[in-house]
Amino acid sequence: MKRITVAITGASGAIYALRTVRALLMHRVAVDVVISEFGWMLLRDEAGFEGKQRDFGGFIQELYGVSVDNMALHPLKDLAATLASGSAQSDGMVVVPCSMKTLASIAHGLSRNLIERAADVALKERRTLIIVPRETPMNLIQLRNMVAVAEAGAAVVPAMPAFYQKPETFDDLADFVVGRILSLLRIEHDLYPAWEG
Numbered sequence: 001m002k003r004i005t006v007a008i009t010g011a012s013g014a015i016y017a018l019r020t021v022r023a024l025l026m027h028r029v030a031v032d033v034v035i036s037e038f039g040w041m042l043l044r045d046e047a048g049f050e051g052k053q054r055d056f057g058g059f060i061q062e063l064y065g066v067s068v069d070n071m072a073l074h075p076l077k078d079l080a081a082t083l084a085s086g087s088a089q090s091d092g093m094v095v096v097p098c099s100m101k102t103l104a105s106i107a108h109g110l111s112r113n114l115i116e117r118a119a120d121v122a123l124k125e126r127r128t129l130i131i132v133p134r135e136t137p138m139n140l141i142q143l144r145n146m147v148a149v150a151e152a153g154a155a156v157v158p159a160m161p162a163f164y165q166k167p168e169t170f171d172d173l174a175d176f177v178v179g180r181i182l183s184l185l186r187i188e189h190d191l192y193p194a195w196e197g
């Protein structure tokens with residue numbers, strides 16, 4: 001069974017995170033979730049997550065009707081979690097959506113919380129690290145931070161949906177980006193029809 005870490009930070013686009021977790025669970029992938037403080041806020045403001053108990057598993061189950069047996073939620077501050085060590089099994093990590101702040105931290109190897117540390121570990125272990133930045137417009141520092149993580153081995157997948165597949169819902173739009181993420185993780189999917197020329 002593949003094991004993927006999904007980090008959710010405080011950039012707009014909580015739907016990308018939720019649809020990513022849904023798609024991974026539906027493909028029988030074990031998912032380790034870490035959510036930043038602003039990530040929780042955006043889940044509340046954009047997705048209606050009533051976060052007092054922080055029962056993220058219950059929320060996903062209710063929203064999509066998928067089993068969350070293979071999902072684990074890790075506290076942001078738990079730098080002793082398995083995700084913080086290169087010796088633990090992991091088949092990759094996705095930061096979705098990725099704020100410019102967390103992008104900057106990853107680009108500069110700060111490792112101050114479990115998201116930043118797990119990304120640092122993914123890079124040093126040469127594992128797939130997918131960064132899904134969301135900001136517009138972008139300044140030169142932000143662009144340079146994207147170059148830095150790409151040079152270090154990460155895949156930069158901007159939250160930038162396409163329209164040629166004729167999306168009808170927000171979920172369709174988000175699933176275009178989620179499909180690109182799954183493709184990079186080498187997970188076959190049918191989240192959007194393949195372009196046939």
Ligand SMILES: Cc1cc2nc3c(=O)[nH]c(=O)nc-3n(C[C@H](O)[C@H](O)[C@H](O)COP(=O)(O)O)c2cc1C
Nearest residue numbers: 009010011012036037038039099100101102134135
């Ligand atoms: C409603 C709201 C929307 C935001 N959207 C973005 C965004 O799209 N991109 C971004 O880089 N930061 C955005 N921010 C700012 C980040 O949340 C802020 O920089 C925060 O410190 C990020 O912390 P984190 O990376 O630990 O989640 C937003 C903040 C709020 C309150």
